[in-house]
Amino acid sequence: MKTEKLSFKRRTRIDYFVNYLLFFSVVIAFITLASLIIDIFSDGWKWFDWQFFNSYPSRKPELAGIKAAFYGTIWVMSITALLSIPIGISTALYLEMFADDSKFNKFIKVNISNLAGVPSIIYGIIGMAIFVEFFQMGRVILAGALTMTLLILPIIIIASQEAIKQVPSYYMDAALALGATKWQAVVKVILPQSIPGMVSGFILAMSRAIGESAPMIAISALVYITFLPEGPLDRFTVMPIQIYNWISQPQDDFRGIAAAGIILLLIMLLSLNSLAIFLRDYFQRRN
Amino acid sequence: MDYTEFTKARRFRERFAINILRSIAMISILTTIAILFFLFYETFNFFTNEMEDGGFVKPWEFLFGTKWTPLFKPQSFGILPLVAGTLLVTIIAVIVALILGLSISVFLSEYAPENIRRIIKPILEVLAGIPTVVYGYFALTFVTPIIMNIVGSFGGNIIIFNALSAGLVMGLMITPMVSTISEDALISVPQSLRDASYAMGAKKFQTAFRVVVPAALSGISASVILGISRAIGETMIVTIAAGSTPNFTFNPLESIQAMTAFIVQISLGEAPHGSLEYNTIFAVGLLLFMMTLSLNIFGKWLVSKYSENY
Numbered sequence A: 001m002k003t004e005k006l007s008f009k010r011r012t013r014i015d016y017f018v019n020y021l022l023f024f025s026v027v028i029a030f031i032t033l034a035s036l037i038i039d040i041f042s043d044g045w046k047w048f049d050w051q052f053f054n055s056y057p058s059r060k061p062e063l064a065g066i067k068a069a070f071y072g073t074i075w076v077m078s079i080t081a082l083l084s085i086p087i088g089i090s091t092a093l094y095l096e097m098f099a100d101d102s103k104f105n106k107f108i109k110v111n112i113s114n115l116a117g118v119p120s121i122i123y124g125i126i127g128m129a130i131f132v133e134f135f136q137m138g139r140v141i142l143a144g145a146l147t148m149t150l151l152i153l154p155i156i157i158i159a160s161q162e163a164i165k166q167v168p169s170y171y172m173d174a175a176l177a178l179g180a181t182k183w184q185a186v187v188k189v190i191l192p193q194s195i196p197g198m199v200s201g202f203i204l205a206m207s208r209a210i211g212e213s214a215p216m217i218a219i220s221a222l223v224y225i226t227f228l229p230e231g232p233l234d235r236f237t238v239m240p241i242q243i244y245n246w247i248s249q250p251q252d253d254f255r256g257i258a259a260a261g262i263i264l265l266l267i268m269l270l271s272l273n274s275l276a277i278f279l280r281d282y283f284q285r286r287n
Numbered sequence B: 001m002d003y004t005e006f007t008k009a010r011r012f013r014e015r016f017a018i019n020i021l022r023s024i025a026m027i028s029i030l031t032t033i034a035i036l037f038f039l040f041y042e043t044f045n046f047f048t049n050e051m052e053d054g055g056f057v058k059p060w061e062f063l064f065g066t067k068w069t070p071l072f073k074p075q076s077f078g079i080l081p082l083v084a085g086t087l088l089v090t091i092i093a094v095i096v097a098l099i100l101g102l103s104i105s106v107f108l109s110e111y112a113p114e115n116i117r118r119i120i121k122p123i124l125e126v127l128a129g130i131p132t133v134v135y136g137y138f139a140l141t142f143v144t145p146i147i148m149n150i151v152g153s154f155g156g157n158i159i160i161f162n163a164l165s166a167g168l169v170m171g172l173m174i175t176p177m178v179s180t181i182s183e184d185a186l187i188s189v190p191q192s193l194r195d196a197s198y199a200m201g202a203k204k205f206q207t208a209f210r211v212v213v214p215a216a217l218s219g220i221s222a223s224v225i226l227g228i229s230r231a232i233g234e235t236m237i238v239t240i241a242a243g244s245t246p247n248f249t250f251n252p253l254e255s256i257q258a259m260t261a262f263i264v265q266i267s268l269g270e271a272p273h274g275s276l277e278y279n280t281i282f283a284v285g286l287l288l289f290m291m292t293l294s295l296n297i298f299g300k301w302l303v304s305k306y307s308e309n310y
Helices: A008-047 A067-098 A103-115 A121-132 A140-164 A169-177 A184-213 A215-218 A239-247 A252-286 B003-025 B027-049 B059-064 B080-111 B114-129 B134-154 B163-187 B191-199 B204-215 B216-231 B236-241 B257-267 B276-309
Strands: none
Touching: A008 A252, A008 B080, A008 B114, A008 B134, A008 B163, A008 B204, A067 A103, A067 A140, A067 B003, A067 B027, A103 A140, A103 B276, A121 A140, A121 A215, A121 B027, A121 B216, A121 B257, A121 B276, A140 A184, A140 A215, A140 B027, A169 A184, A169 B114, A184 A239, A184 B003, A184 B114, A184 B134, A215 A239, A215 B163, A215 B257, A239 A252, A239 B134, A239 B257, A252 B003, A252 B059, A252 B134, B003 B027, B080 B114, B080 B163, B080 B204, B080 B216, B080 B236, B080 B257, B080 B276, B114 B163, B114 B204, B134 B163, B134 B236, B163 B236, B191 B204, B204 B216, B216 B276, B236 B257, B257 B276
């Protein structure tokens, strides 16, 4: 390429052209997102009503609903949050505040970032091997929640570590100078200061978990559930599995039902993400 | 209790608490051990479990065989058709993500004014946050009919479940990831290099593509490698849109089965513990794990390399 010989005018024109060409790729991404949303709403909107929300799955499209899957998702997510948030915060506090630079601690850090890259279906089959088979739990909510905990722990730990790093180091210095022990400084000063940053990380991790289908399929398999789970040892299904189930039905009407399920899923994710953004802005303004 | 005894007791309690935190941090190590143990253990069972005809699967037949028929007789366990299916979809996805993701990242870091950046970034975040089952639905109900119309109008043959549709949509799925990591690499190129280029009389496109992009090349390659790893491990798009016919082909218009899609297929049927099918998903899983792990390690090494340079 001999651009050196191109005239200034010509190069200015190329520059304009490249600018618009690059912008065009942004437009493609935008158009795709728009057509995805339009596709789903045009297929699913007419099925998205109270009857759909309040019914169990059925072989007849007009009677099918997402109630069991919705409750299954709520159950799995609540237990996952209850388990993964305390474990995530503790691990992050240890790694950022108490761990020295020993080889072992470095290994833990590298290990966590590698765990974050393991495909979710692998977590699914490992969860099946450990919780369903080895601990003999069966294909129940608790096994699903434990698997999901393993899956999102690396994300939660990394987000919490980032939040802890954001706290200025003079907070620690000031607390120590006032005679606090390191433990007191961490628990009473650093932790409260970093919680706002952690919260949006938790919400984003949970919204990732709500949309995960593959590991839940490995745990719960394809079940036909027409009851509401009453405890963590009941069998269950979650929304993404139910949606996948409807997509793979041959009748066209079930595609519409699947789209209605996707609308509900997207609404839940959107509200979670808005909540995360709102909390982030709220805490930023308060500080 | 006098003061020294009080501090002694407190110090003991605090050391105890820190030790509890340390043992909680060990959960991540236990997870890794469990993943490795069960993958290797069940893969070992896979090679020592009898097939229906009484023979055993040999490791080299598994790795280099070109016939994958675990569910009907005569059983054959050559994994290459699944690997080819995964690679085919991944290649299509990476071509899409490289073109789109690289253009978007150059546009964001070199061309876009701040107010346009502020509109584009959330769009990318939304794209990155869409569940893969939704992308699968989009591939099957929107992209596949379009491709079928186009191919049909040229008189070509195409099946509803095809690698092309899954690959294109998967490319869109990994585009935000590729563009975000590439953009970080581009932004970390020092301003002085750009200034020097402009001072020599270069225009923006020359500066961007002949100075900034080459300087950020290791970061950009890292984004592509991490994108490949993500595409290999992705499950729902290939399960929904690419089919479930193990097919040793590189024709994107044919129906294939990816490694992850096979695992889902067996999982859906609740394979009984200890059966050969049950072991098979772990053998496939182990290979999948090895592929993604090595790509991730290589990608992260590249990222750390460019952050060292400047």
